[in-house]
Amino acid sequence: MQGIEHIPDDNTRLLVKTLAAVGTRYVDIAHKLNITDDTLRKHYKQELEEGRIDANSQVAGTLFQKAKQGNITAAIFWLKTRAGWKETQITELVGGVDGIEVTFKKPNE
Numbered sequence: 001m002q003g004i005e006h007i008p009d010d011n012t013r014l015l016v017k018t019l020a021a022v023g024t025r026y027v028d029i030a031h032k033l034n035i036t037d038d039t040l041r042k043h044y045k046q047e048l049e050e051g052r053i054d055a056n057s058q059v060a061g062t063l064f065q066k067a068k069q070g071n072i073t074a075a076i077f078w079l080k081t082r083a084g085w086k087e088t089q090i091t092e093l094v095g096g097v098d099g100i101e102v103t104f105k106k107p108n109e
Helices: 010-021 026-033 037-068 072-082
Strands: 089-097 100-108
Touching: 010 026, 010 037, 026 037, 037 072
Parallel strands: none
Antiparallel strands: 089 100
């Protein structure tokens, strides 16, 4: 892994992008190319980023289509992560002291 300067080519760039797109760990990609993690990041930063972005985009597109087709789980997940929806619960305590009614409400977050 050391002593020889690594020179990327079209084949190694495609391999890195493909492996990154399916979630392969950087350490494993580096091992496959017989280089260090630092060398991988130095020479293949763009391929690592593009692979990750492409994969996330494809999965997000599939999730979005499932949500539009009526998959309730997909729709809820999409709305929570993309539209800021959240589930809240309210705890309400009601009581009185000396004829004065006191109400406390606290949302559970």
